[in-house]
Amino acid sequence: MTLPPGLLISAPASGTGKTTLMLGLLRALADRGVAVQPFKCGPDYIDPGFHGAAAGQASVNLDSWAMAPGLLGRLMGVASGADLVLAEGSMGLFDGVASPGETGIGASADIAALTGWPVVLVLDASGQAQSAAAVARGFATMRPDVDLAGVVLNRVASPRHEALLRAGFRGTGIEVLGALPRLKSIEMPERHLGLVQAEEHSTLNQILTDAGAFIAGHLDLDRLIAAARPTQAPDAAVTPVPPPGQRIALARDAAFSFVYPHLMDSWRAQGAEVLPFSPLADQAPDDSADICWLPGGYPELHAGQLAAAETFRAGLQAFAETRPVHGECGGYMAMGAGLVDKDGTRHQMAGLLGLETSYAKRKMHLGYRLAELAAPLPGHAAGARLRGHEFHYSTILSQPDAPLAHVTDANGAEVPETGSRCGHATGTFFHLIARAS
Incomplete structure (x- = not known):
């Protein structure tokens, strides 16, 4: 089975804006006619509903602690026929549990390493300038089996702030794929533990439309698509969980x-x-x-x-x-x-x-x-x-x-x-x- 190339959207920590970037990308690419298959790393069950609303395609969870490689490979098969895969990480890129499970520790980095998807790292630039490049360099070298496609600078305060941030990345070999100014109007509603689910948010489509336009206006979408790499899905041989009844x-x-x-x-x-x-x-x-x-x-x-x-x-x-x-x-x-x-x-x-x-x-x-x-x-x-x-x-x-x-x-x-x-x-x-x- 041939699967499309992919990217993994992650960050150093929760709350940096990766979901806003993910949803804006899904809507912006859908508006351009790109068929994107979304995935969500980890056991989150709220974000996939928002992914589906943005992409027009159901999102699937991938979990390295709970799922064996064969199951992960089978689930990746839903991407056949898509043009591009975008997976959203959970927490920080390398965050997981202390003891490995079926495939890893539950970290998004496990999925990036398994699939070969390069990581687009979202950096919250609030309160720093050139130092953001040092953070990115640390993430780029943490695991040799995880590649960094580039960074997206989020919550940039001004053109001067952006210039200082970009100056820090010169000579690092890390590409800046875009810079996002702070914009409260497209921040996502609180989702975790589900007090707001995708189908319950009456203004969600307008938020997604605004997010798509915002991301398209501040990222080089062509460059981002070009950074994707072929999906390396593991052998999908797996014994499925039996149904509880007929x-x-x-x-x-x-x-x-x-x-x-x-x-x-x-x-x-x-x-x-x-x-x-x-x-x-x-x-x-x-x-x-x-x-x-x-x-x-x-x-x-x-x-x-x-x-x-x-x-x-x-x-x-x-x-x-x-x-x-x-x-x-x-x-x-x-x-x-x-x-x-x-x-x-x-x-x-x-x-x-x-x-x-x-x-x-x-x-x-x-x-x-x-x-x-x-x-x-x-x-x-x-x-x-x-x-x-x-x-x-x-x-x-x-x-x-x-x-x-x-x-x-x-x-x-x-x-x-x-x-x-x-x-x-x-x-x-x-x-x-x-x-x-």
């Missing part, structure tokens, strides 16, 4: 919005049928399904509505009497006995599990997870090892049911979010990404 009733609405697209695509490719339903619309899972799956999302934002959804709750309870029901993170919380919102009000949930959670005292739970199942999970036997990622702000008040798995973080330390099982009901706080080798 007919899958999938909760899908503003409260249950997240399951990794690569899993859904894989399940469908293996012959499974997905039957969406909306708990917020008080719909019960399709009775013809043989498994019900409640993805992660934001039940805490809709707890009152879920508590009042009697048809959904009764239908889910009836379904669980004879067939498996599984929830991930927000779905797991919705399967519990109760959920306390940020104001301290307790809302009745479905009651399939005894789990009680609270947002009254927010505590961030973030990181990769490796789970060894103590009991079967739909699609997986007891003893199976699964890789996933956890990200939420809820606190466990009570988790009385039998643990579903022995769960550790990326460094091998045990975590208390073991998941639960009771009858046909199972749930986890981590979102499944792939099976562990």
Whole structure:
């Protein structure tokens, strides 16, 4: 399979403007008729929605800690037929965990090295001038297997500031691909942990249009395209994650919005049928399904509505009497006995599990997870090892049911979010990404 050349957009740290650059590039190139396949490094599930809105092409996650080379190669195959690949990194270019997983430590640099995609480094130039070149030189030499295509200078204060920045790069061998003045009007809305998702932002298309024009006006797009290098996809031989059932009733609405697209695509490719339903619309899972799956999302934002959804709750309870029901993170919380919102009000949930959670005292739970199942999970036997990622702000008040798995973080330390099982009901706080080798 022939894949198009690619570039990876990264930065020294989060908050430097790489997402604004990524989205502006996707829209600017789309406006020029360039077919771009976007990717997102790491387990982020918000940014890909914005990528898709900008490029008109669904974005795919690539994760070096959770995914084996074969799976990464298979996912890269979606780029066949595109003209160019653009991948957005997460955090800083070399940031990851301390212990390697399937392919690496979860760093964006792992993906750049594996694929051969040169890195476009976004530098926040606020408060510095020639010193920015020293930062870039450090990044250019950190890993011999990672190439730097050039830098984009962001948040440039004035023409004088830009001149000083460019002077610092003379003689370094590092190309300045563009300089972006600070422009508040196109900064992206807060996305992480999803309080704003792509489909919920009414002015997103105008923001993307403005971002595309802004990027096109300050970057040499032809030079950037020329800096891309052929994609070196690894052998795509991989055993896919089996679907949890043949007919899958999938909760899908503003409260249950997240399951990794690569899993859904894989399940469908293996012959499974997905039957969406909306708990917020008080719909019960399709009775013809043989498994019900409640993805992660934001039940805490809709707890009152879920508590009042009697048809959904009764239908889910009836379904669980004879067939498996599984929830991930927000779905797991919705399967519990109760959920306390940020104001301290307790809302009745479905009651399939005894789990009680609270947002009254927010505590961030973030990181990769490796789970060894103590009991079967739909699609997986007891003893199976699964890789996933956890990200939420809820606190466990009570988790009385039998643990579903022995769960550790990326460094091998045990975590208390073991998941639960009771009858046909199972749930986890981590979102499944792939099976562990």
